Amino acid sequence: MVQLTIDIGGRPGIDCRGFCEYCYFKRVRGIRALGCRHCPPFQVGCDYCTKSVQERYPGFKELCTVADETLASLQLMSGDISKVTISGGGDPSCYPWFRDLIELSASMEAPLHIGYTSGKGFDDPSIGRYLIDHGLQEISFTVFSANPALRKKYMHDPTPKISLRILEELCGEIDVYAAAVVLPGVNDGEELVATAQWLEERGARGLILMRFANSPEQGLILGNAPVLRGQRIHTVEEFRDLVTSLHDRFDLKISGTPLWDPEIGSPFAVLEERELLERLPRLQKKASVITGSVAAPFLRQVLELCGGGCPVIPVRKEIACLITRDDLESIDLSTLEDTVILPGRAFVHDREAEKILSSDGHPREVVRGPDTLTADAETSMGMDRTQVLDMELQHIADLIRTINRYGG
Numbered sequence: 001m002v003q004l005t006i007d008i009g010g011r012p013g014i015d016c017r018g019f020c021e022y023c024y025f026k027r028v029r030g031i032r033a034l035g036c037r038h039c040p041p042f043q044v045g046c047d048y049c050t051k052s053v054q055e056r057y058p059g060f061k062e063l064c065t066v067a068d069e070t071l072a073s074l075q076l077m078s079g080d081i082s083k084v085t086i087s088g089g090g091d092p093s094c095y096p097w098f099r100d101l102i103e104l105s106a107s108m109e110a111p112l113h114i115g116y117t118s119g120k121g122f123d124d125p126s127i128g129r130y131l132i133d134h135g136l137q138e139i140s141f142t143v144f145s146a147n148p149a150l151r152k153k154y155m156h157d158p159t160p161k162i163s164l165r166i167l168e169e170l171c172g173e174i175d176v177y178a179a180a181v182v183l184p185g186v187n188d189g190e191e192l193v194a195t196a197q198w199l200e201e202r203g204a205r206g207l208i209l210m211r212f213a214n215s216p217e218q219g220l221i222l223g224n225a226p227v228l229r230g231q232r233i234h235t236v237e238e239f240r241d242l243v244t245s246l247h248d249r250f251d252l253k254i255s256g257t258p259l260w261d262p263e264i265g266s267p268f269a270v271l272e273e274r275e276l277l278e279r280l281p282r283l284q285k286k287a288s289v290i291t292g293s294v295a296a297p298f299l300r301q302v303l304e305l306c307g308g309g310c311p312v313i314p315v316r317k318e319i320a321c322l323i324t325r326d327d328l329e330s331i332d333l334s335t336l337e338d339t340v341i342l343p344g345r346a347f348v349h350d351r352e353a354e355k356i357l358s359s360d361g362h363p364r365e366v367v368r369g370p371d372t373l374t375a376d377a378e379t380s381m382g383m384d385r386t387q388v389l390d391m392e393l394q395h396i397a398d399l400i401r402t403i404n405r406y407g408g
């Protein structure tokens, strides 16, 4: 079974009827190339860490281009298509040829998914029924709030009541995963409770809460901080408690990113499964493992339970995948082993990382670890606990094997 992705192109903020107030792409400025694991050895900066990370694409692709590309993809595939997913940098609901696109996608006769939409482009209430009749099976829909006035003010949705009516119809018939960036004092508190209630009553499968980030430490690495001046932010602990309290109140699946999924126990659900941890390879060598401040306490416990002896070094950046060269510059080098493991997706060029981490005159080898070690809420939303545990075990085992291969 194969999956087909239909990429419609488009630019965040521009090809979605203007920037939402909280959009992370709102203030992106031209910055020095970040560097990443995809860069050539002697060049800092590649397409991925300059263009893709900023979703710097041209506008929406013409429908005929989408059709040609889809046909070309189909010719390379064999076997039945198990799923067709529409995705892009812009918002599918704002795609100028939306109904034609859906007809094209429906002609594959496979379950249709819309990877992400804000719904801001839906002005016609009949769209919900149209999508259901054309095989839409799953959609990730940014609700922000079930209060139309808040959707209008913060998402600039010109027809918030119609978007919510469409969302309501979809909730009743297909798998809807709603999402909301949580702005303290705006759509949290009773507003958020009302939104969760609204979604639960209408039959949504889940609600993913996204903690709003407003500073580089929280993950704004594109020179775009602050996104909202003066906006209050939840601490990681406040946010975790918020997710827990809502989860306890509703049957609807509620999880949060950067943490956590109370139903599954992730990130690092494996910490609750000591017998599974015992099946992991044992640490036999030593290396320093750099990670973000959210993952560090969990990862430290995991590595201790797998033999120990490898210091876990948190940087100020909360998310490991968003670590940049500045974060490495703030590490106390005297605490590092001769081998240092960097998160696979960290936005630092390997050579620059080695230079920074050896700048005290002590040469250190820098090695990339796995791209991910656990599942964030967006990943775990469609997974069950066993799948998350399998994923964690596989990636943590990879990390331990990397340490045992390169460590001192």
Ligand code: SF4
Residues within 6 Å of the ligand: 012, 013, 014, 016, 018, 019, 020, 022, 023, 024, 025, 091, 118
């Ligand atoms: S719909 Fe999404 S990409 Fe577009 S402006 Fe809003 S947050 Fe940004």
